[in-house]
Each structure stands twice: as structure tokens, then as C-alpha cells.
Amino acid sequence: MINALSTDAPIGNGWRVDEAVRAAAIAEHEIETLRDDAALRTITDFAAALCEAPISLVSIVEASRQTFLSRTGLEPSETPRETSFCAYAMLGDDIMVVPDARLDPRFATNPLVTGEMGIRFYAGVPLVSQDGIPLGSLCIIDRTPRAGLTPFQRQGLRVLAADVLNRLSDSRTSAISRATIADSEGRFRVLADSMPQMVWSTLPDGFHDYYNARWYEFTGTAPGSTDGDGWNDIFHPEDQERAWGVWRHSLATGTPYQIEYRLRHRDGTYRWTLGRALPMTDTSGAVTRWIGTCTDIHEQKLASEEREVIAQELSHRIKNIFAVISGLITFAARAHPEFKGIAEDLRHRVTALGRAHDFVRPHSAQSRPQAEQTSLHGLLDALFLPYQSTNASRLHVGGTDVAIDDRSATPLALLFHELATNATKYGALSNDTGAVTVTSIVDGDEIMLIWEEQGGPAVEQPESTGFGAQLIDLSASRQLGGKVAHDWAADGLRVVVEVSKAALSRG
Structure with missing residues (x-):
């Protein structure tokens, strides 16, 4: 991997790299004079603002180092030449753009890319003297990749680079220095007025x-x-x-x-x-x-608000569909009393799905749930509300809250509704003294959800697997990509569900 230019490499204007380096080093005493020059600082400040970049530099490349005459957003005043991006940029005929340094073979292993500085995007305008000598670059740097620069940003950087060269060439006398500053400010205003x-x-x-x-x-x-x-x-x-x-x-x-x-x-x-x-x-x-x-952004804002209203209306209609389906199930059960138990279980499951949808759907400021809509604990609290006693809370949710999204809300609702329903029929919620604790534990990228029943009647492992158990396994393993384990302890059922963070939230 090449991180430094060969000193024997020819460059487009007829200079060799070693000759260009020596020529650039001629003005070393001027480099010290121009360090942290106010006019150059104005230029790098505006270059950073123009390109919305955190870092902007005026870099002069010497034999063994690159010196930053002006720097915005960066602490070091120089770096070794072998890590210099500007050493490449100054040899070009136009702006050198590196969209993602990690994908560029010239810079992928560069310490400025792999190390603390973390350069990902770079754009540099060559600084070439009137004699055709490559001096360095005016550049902007970002720590995130970019597609490139807009035509307006390219034009602005060229104008600012010309100001840098004016400042370098006119630095010998204070009178010329003041004229350059005035000219730089004038160019700044012209550039800003054209934005x-x-x-x-x-x-x-x-x-x-x-x-x-x-x-x-x-x-x-x-x-x-x-x-x-x-x-x-x-x-x-x-x-x-x-x-x-x-x-x-x-x-x-x-x-x-x-x-x-x-x-x-x-x-x-x-x-x-x-x-x-x-x-x-x-x-x-x-x-x-x-x-x-x-x-x-007035038009974009209005369009966004219109989309939100439409999303809320569609979601509200979906919520009504859950209610209609639940009503149809109840109506059908009246005509077929022999299916009343099955119909009631199905209706409860549809109702649980409706509560999960209502929790994660788009809301207005008035209808939004109190709990964060990406909160696992908030979803479980809403889901368990019908099972809570009027006198005291019997289902407790604890541990570390976990982020969820609309994709995982449905299987989670089915899974925990089934556990709560079974606990009401056969387990800790079937009497007046039992209780259930749900605990979420985060271990790196893995989540463990633990359902524990206490104070209910003694339980035994069923001889066969019913539909409810199959539904729990379907939700945990197939839809969430996790695994579920049942512990049929005599003092209460314990169920452990293990899933990944990515399965619960795309974020």
C-alpha cells in the first residue's frame, strides 16, 4: 500500500516530486511568518462553512512534513509528509475528491484514516505558484463519507484557493498584507451573496x-x-x-x-x-x-405534515379493521356455540395485535402514548393492562428497557399475550395471590426476556404441545430469529426467550 509519493515520480507540469519539494521548501521562513495568519483563518473558516465540513486546512507540503498555515477544526499544526493527502492533491490540475478514504487504495491504511483523526472524505484544491511550483492544498475534511461536492462548493473552493495564493505571494510587506485581507473579505462577501x-x-x-x-x-x-x-x-x-x-x-x-x-x-x-x-x-x-x-424549507415542511396526517389516518383505519375482525369473530361464535372457546381465544389474540399496532403506529400529539413508542417496556405495559388487578399490579416489567420497532411489535405481542392468557387460565394469574415478573437483560448484542410466575398453583409440563405453545415458538424462533426455553418448575413456570437486538429494532 502506497501512503507516500516516490521522489522519482514525474508530475504533469514537468516537475519531479523531489524538485517540487525542494522548491516548496525555499519559502520556509515565510511559512513561519504566515502560521495562523488571520486572513488565511478567515478563508478556512468560510471553506468549512461553505462545504458544511468540520475541518478545513491551508497545507504547505515540505520535504518531510506538511505544515498547516491555517486550520479550522483541527488541533495539530503539522503532520508527517508520508501521511499527507495534500501531497497528492497539489500535483493535480483540479480539485482532488476522495469520497471515502477507506475504499481508496492510496489511503486505506493511512494512519490519518485508521487512527484517531478518522478521515473519510477529503477534497483539496492544488496551490500552485505563478512559476508552476506545487506548494500544497486548500482542503476540507470530513469524518463521514460523502458523494462529493456541489458545483457551487467547487467554485467557492477555487475562489478561496486563489485568495490563499494571493496571501502567500503578498505576505512580504504589511501594506500588501492589508490589501490581501481586504480583497479576501471582499471575495468572501461576493461569494456569500451568491449563495x-x-x-x-x-x-x-x-x-x-x-x-x-x-x-x-x-x-x-x-x-x-x-x-x-x-x-x-x-x-x-x-x-x-x-x-x-x-x-x-x-x-x-x-x-x-x-x-x-x-x-x-x-x-x-x-x-x-x-x-x-x-x-x-x-x-x-x-x-x-x-x-x-x-x-x-416551507414547502418541504408542509409536505411532511401532510404525509404525517395521511399516515395517521391510514393507521387509524387499520386499528378499526382490528375492531371489525374482533366483532365478526364474536358474531360468528353466537351462531356456532360449539366454537365459542376457540372464537374467544382468537378474538383475544386479534385484540392483542390491535394493542401492539396502536402502540407503534403514527400518533398525533394528543393520541401519542405516554411511553416511548420504541420502548419494549412501554409495549408490555400496554399489552398487560387488561390482565392487571384493579387493586394491585400483578404483572411487573423490569430490567433494562430495549428498543423495538413496528416489525417486532407483532410477534412480541402474540408471544406475551399467549403467556399472559395461559397464566390467567392455569398459572399464577388464575388465583388472587399469584404474580408474574418479566425481566429484560441486555448482554452485548443479545437480549434475554425472562417470564417468571410465582404464587400460583403447582404446574406440570403438558404431555402434548398445544396451539398456544406452538404460537409462542413461532413468534420467538421464526419471526424474531431467537429461541425459547420452558422450565416447568413446581413453584411456577419460567420461560426464557433469547433474541438479538437487531431482531427487535432495525435501528
Whole structure:
């Protein structure tokens, strides 16, 4: 596996790698001068925000190391040359994009990929001097794979890379340095104004001091009128306190800011907007600036709400179907009294399935169960409610709660309904003193569900396997991919069901 370039390898512009390295090293004294340069930091801050990436670097590749003149979101100021992605990027003619470094043979075993830094996505613009000398790269890095960059992000990175080269070439005098900074800020504003999103930035304490043209175009406010905390006045009154709370939390903790709220449009209507911001930090981790965006998501929000209403209506109709089937079974049993017992068992099973469906189905804010809908304990509590005594709880659910989903709710409902029904007929719930305990135990990726009966009549293992026992085995082994064991102890039945976490929740 190759993690470093051969010094004999020819490159496209006629330079050999060893020649390029020596040429890049000529300006080593300038590298020290430009470390942590404020103008370069502005560029890496904006590159990270533009590409929504946690890390952005201006990297100069030398003979044995790569030095970061500016870095956003990264603590080290340099790394060995043999691990450098930028050593490859600087030799190209355009942006080098690595969608997933673990799948790229050049970088799959690179310590920056396999180690603590965990690089997965990389995009670097070559930094080539006016003389054609490869110097390094302006790059953005993410710890999760990506498909690539948008055309707008590519264009923005090229503009920012040109600013970096201007800064490098104009670093010898303070006058030129000030001109470069002004030019960089001007390019920043032009780039921000051309973005489809509303762009804003704040001081470390959250004071808003910049908005792009799109913000003023959308809100219809006068330039400067929303500086400071004036932005909150154009939020919907019902969203203002919530937005302040989320923003204060981000300022206090340094965590990325994200919230959906209604923003007043210039026509006076309120439109749903997604607000995001990333903190820019210095080498000590202190926040130096926040850069954020606002994206109009009004149509997507309305469509999502419509889909939720439709899902709730369909689910409600399915719930009614359970009730209709249960009624049909009862009606049929009246015409055939000899099947009353079978019909009653079937009706109870259908009712149990209905309760399981009602627990996991989409709900409105008013109908949503108190328990988390992905909670095994919540499902069991709802399922056992008809078996509980009016005086005291006789079925106790304990242990570590486990996540479930709509796929596992049905077999779980059938399994535990069958156990509860049998306990009511023959076991611990058939008298006034018995009780049942259900305990869930998590062991790594495996789940153990233990059903224990106490205080009931003495039990004996049946001579033959009935339909109920077959249903329990079908639910546990075939539908959940687990196994079930019965212990017919004299003092009470004990059933152990072993399944995997993946069988209970796709998450």
C-alpha cells in the first residue's frame, strides 16, 4: 500500500516530486511568518462553512512534513509528509475528491484514516505558484463519507484557493498584507451573496454582525436593522423563546446550532426555515466566530405534515379493521356455540395485535402514548393492562428497557399475550395471590426476556404441545430469529426467550 509519493515520480507540469519539494521548501521562513495568519483563518473558516465540513486546512507540503498555515477544526499544526493527502492533491490540475478514504487504495491504511483523526472524505484544491511550483492544498475534511461536492462548493473552493495564493505571494510587506485581507473579505462577501441560502456570522458572544444579501432580500429588513439580537424580532412569536434557548445553549457549550422555526418573509407571511451554524475555533479550542445559514424549507415542511396526517389516518383505519375482525369473530361464535372457546381465544389474540399496532403506529400529539413508542417496556405495559388487578399490579416489567420497532411489535405481542392468557387460565394469574415478573437483560448484542410466575398453583409440563405453545415458538424462533426455553418448575413456570437486538429494532 502506497501512503507516500516516490521522489522519482514525474508530475504533469514537468516537475519531479523531489524538485517540487525542494522548491516548496525555499519559502520556509515565510511559512513561519504566515502560521495562523488571520486572513488565511478567515478563508478556512468560510471553506468549512461553505462545504458544511468540520475541518478545513491551508497545507504547505515540505520535504518531510506538511505544515498547516491555517486550520479550522483541527488541533495539530503539522503532520508527517508520508501521511499527507495534500501531497497528492497539489500535483493535480483540479480539485482532488476522495469520497471515502477507506475504499481508496492510496489511503486505506493511512494512519490519518485508521487512527484517531478518522478521515473519510477529503477534497483539496492544488496551490500552485505563478512559476508552476506545487506548494500544497486548500482542503476540507470530513469524518463521514460523502458523494462529493456541489458545483457551487467547487467554485467557492477555487475562489478561496486563489485568495490563499494571493496571501502567500503578498505576505512580504504589511501594506500588501492589508490589501490581501481586504480583497479576501471582499471575495468572501461576493461569494456569500451568491449563495442561495441566507448567510450570517457572529462574534464569539453571539452578536450578529454580518448578513448576506439573500437575508435582506428574504426578510425585507433594512441593512443593519437585525444586527445584535434584532434577528429574533422577525421570528414567529411562538418560536422566539425556543430559538433563543437553542442559541444560548450553543453559545454556552460550543455545540453546532440547528433548529427549525418560522421566519417572517418580506410579504408579511411566516415561512418555515432551517437554521444552522458552526463554531470556528482557534488552536486552544476557543470559539472565534460563528458562521450560519438559513434555508427556506416551507414547502418541504408542509409536505411532511401532510404525509404525517395521511399516515395517521391510514393507521387509524387499520386499528378499526382490528375492531371489525374482533366483532365478526364474536358474531360468528353466537351462531356456532360449539366454537365459542376457540372464537374467544382468537378474538383475544386479534385484540392483542390491535394493542401492539396502536402502540407503534403514527400518533398525533394528543393520541401519542405516554411511553416511548420504541420502548419494549412501554409495549408490555400496554399489552398487560387488561390482565392487571384493579387493586394491585400483578404483572411487573423490569430490567433494562430495549428498543423495538413496528416489525417486532407483532410477534412480541402474540408471544406475551399467549403467556399472559395461559397464566390467567392455569398459572399464577388464575388465583388472587399469584404474580408474574418479566425481566429484560441486555448482554452485548443479545437480549434475554425472562417470564417468571410465582404464587400460583403447582404446574406440570403438558404431555402434548398445544396451539398456544406452538404460537409462542413461532413468534420467538421464526419471526424474531431467537429461541425459547420452558422450565416447568413446581413453584411456577419460567420461560426464557433469547433474541438479538437487531431482531427487535432495525435501528
